[in-house]
Amino acid sequence: MPTSAKTRTDEVLDRVRADILGGRLAPGERLKFAPLCQAYDASVGLLREVLSRLAEQGLVLASPQVGFQVTPISVDDLLDLTSTRMDIEGLALRRGIERGDTAWRARLVATHFTLADTPRRDQADPTRVTPAWEIAHADFHDALLSGCGSPRLYAIATALRTSACLYRRWSEAIDATDAARDPALEHATILRHTIDGEADAAVAALAAHIELTTTLIVASRKSP
Incomplete structure (x- = not known):
């Protein structure tokens, strides 16, 4: 029962x-x-x-x-959420790199391979991101956070990423970001620095990835 x-x-x-x-x-x-x-x-x-x-x-x-x-959304909350995510997710990633767990690195490579191999845009409706890509994207970012070795830190970082999903799904900007960015390159850069053990570069690449999404969303909301 x-x-x-x-x-x-x-x-x-x-x-x-x-x-x-x-x-x-x-x-x-x-x-x-x-x-x-x-x-x-x-x-x-x-x-x-x-x-x-x-x-x-x-x-x-x-x-x-x-x-x-x-949960209501606002530009001020998005900016605060983004700043907090950059700090917390960066800390989680840095700890994962410092621990150097082989199983974690293997999971990163595997989830990135799936992400890179999954079509991002729906052929029937190019303005839509495919559900399969959304899942692969979430898995890769979850893998980045999962190596930190702290269940509490992982839980906080995961909750922040979940909150960010509200803005990515509800913002019209997310469907127009491809012209201003290369998500595949961003993810590959994060992975490369992480696998190479370059903590500062990896954290900086992750922060730039998070911040760019917010910058594009805010810019789109200010557009006429």
Whole structure:
């Protein structure tokens, strides 16, 4: 029985998370239990658990006055998130390089190979990033963080990356960034410096990669 309950909770969690990242539940939208129960065919108790877990991931906010709501977005928050990510993800990557774990480096090479071999743009709709590339991209960045040797640091860095997904999915800028960047080269540069044990260069390349996405998003939001 516990296994079935857990499976059902995870199923609803995945659906709500996908609806948030896909923009079907909008930034700042209040998450009321009655319509959610109907939409996801779930009980109030189950949805409360789901929303609490999404709050831990930074996708939902919980407050006594408002209840649950999809995390609002703003340029100021994006800039703060980006600065924090650069610090925390850079620290996690540096620690991974210092530890020099062979299994970690092997995972990095493998996930990068998959990422480089996966088409980024949907042939039917070139403005869309393919789901397969999104997964490969997430796996590569997760691999970068996973070698730090600290479960707490890894959890913090992962939560920050999850919050960043809100901006990447909701921003119209993400579909127009290819002309201003070369993601494949950026990822290859991060990998090369990491595998070569060049901590300063690897951290700098990762920071530049994170910051460029934010710069393009902010520029697009300021465009007429």
